[in-house]
Amino acid sequence: MSTLQKMSHFSFTDLLSESRKALNDLTHLAMDRRIRLAVTGLNQSGKTAFITSLIHQLLHGLGGANLPFFSVVAENRFLGAKTMLQPNMEIPAFRYDQFIATLTGNKPDFPRATDGLSEIRLAIRFQPSGMIAKQISPAATLYLDIVDYPGEWLLDLPLLDLSFKAWSDQLFAFCQEGPRERLSAAWLSALGELDGNGAADEETMRLVSQHFTRFLQDCRDQKTGLSYLQPGRFLIPGELKDAPLLTFCPMAHPGGVVGEGSFYEVMEKRFESYKDRVVRKFYQDHFSQFDRQIVLVDLQKALNHGPNSFNDMQNALQGILNSFSYGHSNLFTRLFQPKIDKLLFVATKADHVAANQHPNLERLLNRMVVRPANEAIFQGVEVKTLALSSVVCTQTVVRDHHGRRLSFVKGRPKGRDKEVMLFPGEIPESLPSSSDWEESRFNFLDFQPPTIVGGRSGQIPHLRMDQAIEFLLGDKVL
Numbered sequence: 001m002s003t004l005q006k007m008s009h010f011s012f013t014d015l016l017s018e019s020r021k022a023l024n025d026l027t028h029l030a031m032d033r034r035i036r037l038a039v040t041g042l043n044q045s046g047k048t049a050f051i052t053s054l055i056h057q058l059l060h061g062l063g064g065a066n067l068p069f070f071s072v073v074a075e076n077r078f079l080g081a082k083t084m085l086q087p088n089m090e091i092p093a094f095r096y097d098q099f100i101a102t103l104t105g106n107k108p109d110f111p112r113a114t115d116g117l118s119e120i121r122l123a124i125r126f127q128p129s130g131m132i133a134k135q136i137s138p139a140a141t142l143y144l145d146i147v148d149y150p151g152e153w154l155l156d157l158p159l160l161d162l163s164f165k166a167w168s169d170q171l172f173a174f175c176q177e178g179p180r181e182r183l184s185a186a187w188l189s190a191l192g193e194l195d196g197n198g199a200a201d202e203e204t205m206r207l208v209s210q211h212f213t214r215f216l217q218d219c220r221d222q223k224t225g226l227s228y229l230q231p232g233r234f235l236i237p238g239e240l241k242d243a244p245l246l247t248f249c250p251m252a253h254p255g256g257v258v259g260e261g262s263f264y265e266v267m268e269k270r271f272e273s274y275k276d277r278v279v280r281k282f283y284q285d286h287f288s289q290f291d292r293q294i295v296l297v298d299l300q301k302a303l304n305h306g307p308n309s310f311n312d313m314q315n316a317l318q319g320i321l322n323s324f325s326y327g328h329s330n331l332f333t334r335l336f337q338p339k340i341d342k343l344l345f346v347a348t349k350a351d352h353v354a355a356n357q358h359p360n361l362e363r364l365l366n367r368m369v370v371r372p373a374n375e376a377i378f379q380g381v382e383v384k385t386l387a388l389s390s391v392v393c394t395q396t397v398v399r400d401h402h403g404r405r406l407s408f409v410k411g412r413p414k415g416r417d418k419e420v421m422l423f424p425g426e427i428p429e430s431l432p433s434s435s436d437w438e439e440s441r442f443n444f445l446d447f448q449p450p451t452i453v454g455g456r457s458g459q460i461p462h463l464r465m466d467q468a469i470e471f472l473l474g475d476k477v478l
């Protein structure tokens with residue numbers, strides 16, 4: 001064979017295998033799907049626990065026993081799941097490895113509180129269900145990026161439409177009633193010492209801003225349990241702790257023309273920078289990239305705290321949900337074109353109440369989100385509500401009690417050695433009336449997670465996680 005012949009022979013086979021490979025890649029590309037799933041909710045609503053359980057259920061879903069409502073598992077088309085390399089260089093990793101070790105260790109516990117935004121990528125392998133798809137490729141992959149971010153950050157959206165003066169006036173008005181009146185006293189008195197026209201210095205700016213941050217923290221504190229708190233980064237600063245972007249607070253206009261470098265002028269400038277570099281940036285860099293969204297709500301906590309906390313949580317929830325009511329907000333059209341097509345509202349920690357209360361938990365959540373949910377549906381977003389438990393820590397025990405059949409909850413409360421059986425109260429199916437509060441009938445406790453037989457590769461007991469997964473991913477694994 002001449003050199004020329006050899007060359008042409010090689011190039012022909014090369015070409016053939018290259019094009020075969022390209023075709024294969026192309027098919028795979030067509031078969032591979034991606035989804036960016038965002039998980040949000042206020043502090044302690046159960047985001048870390050939810051994502052940890054979700055990942056665990058998928059990694060160990062091959063047995064099928066624990067995910068009967070996830071159609072790809074039920075239909076035996078599930079081929080397994082794996083965690084992948086981090087997709088984005090600049091976003092902190094969601095530390096599944098640490099969280100699962102804590103949850104399934106010898107002394108099982110919930111993972112410690114997390115701060116800011118984090119993400120993790122999973123690959124889910126499955127057999128496509130369609131005849132043609134099956135012939136093109138026996139296996140396909142869904143790449144699932146899960147993003148955990150604080151719901152508090154979504155409460156900043158309304159700031160974009162407010163001037164510094166309007167925002168300050170609004171906050172001062174909030175501080176005239178309810179628990180905010182008492183809790184704002186120290187901050188307001190420190191602020192009262194300042195002359196808005198005086199020359200600003202960093203030390204004083206830091207001092208009043210720290211007072212203001214403490215006020216927000218006290219509002220959120222266990223005892224008070226308020227949720228409608230802005231700016232969100234003051235409570236969950238992420239990487240911005242102590243930055244000038246977070247060193248300001250509302251201030252009354254001193255009257256007249258404010259001079260350059262005065263306290264008022266610097267506060268206003270920082271507020272405007274916060275809107276621009278923090279709020280707008282978050283929506284542009286992250287929110288606009290989400291395909292699907294879950295909003296977690298801890299209703300029991302709000303009920304426990306009484307009417308102030310419950311109403312505040314409802315306001316906060318409405319505030320959060322404004323981010324999904326694109327129809328009525330021209331903020332969004334100015335910012336970006338959102339693309340979320342599925343929205344799941346979840347009442348978390350359903351195992352805090354007896355099983356017969358779960359339908360009410362779902363109904364109550366439905367009532368709370370009905371307006372923004374309807375708007376989202378109108379925009380073509382598919383919406384669902386679910387009461388679920390990421391990690392079931394209790395059992396429901398039905399007993400006769402003074403002639404009545406009552407459902408008790410049995411489990412080991414947080415920080416205690418022994419199991420207890422208690423009647424934590426019933427969940428109202430609609431928004432609680434004033435008489436509901438008078439009885440102070442809500443006493444939902446936090447529980448320790450159970451010991452997981454088999455440790456890290458054992459099964460984490462859950463409630464309706466599979467229904468959540470089916471809603472969020474079912475159509476992407478067909």
Ligand SMILES: Nc1nc2c(ncn2[C@@H]2O[C@H](COP(=O)(O)OP(=O)(O)O)[C@@H](O)[C@H]2O)c(=O)[nH]1
Pocket residue numbers: 041042043044045046047048049050110111112113114348349350351352388389390391392393446447
């Ligand atoms: N019983 C029970 N408690 C839960 C569950 N999920 C979360 N929790 C509790 O809620 C706390 C806060 O959860 P976490 O996931 O850290 O909330 P995050 O701040 O939204 O990430 C945990 O420490 C647990 O006590 C659940 O499914 N069942």
Ligand SMILES: [Mg+2]
Pocket residue numbers: 047048113114115
């Ligand atoms: Mg967390």
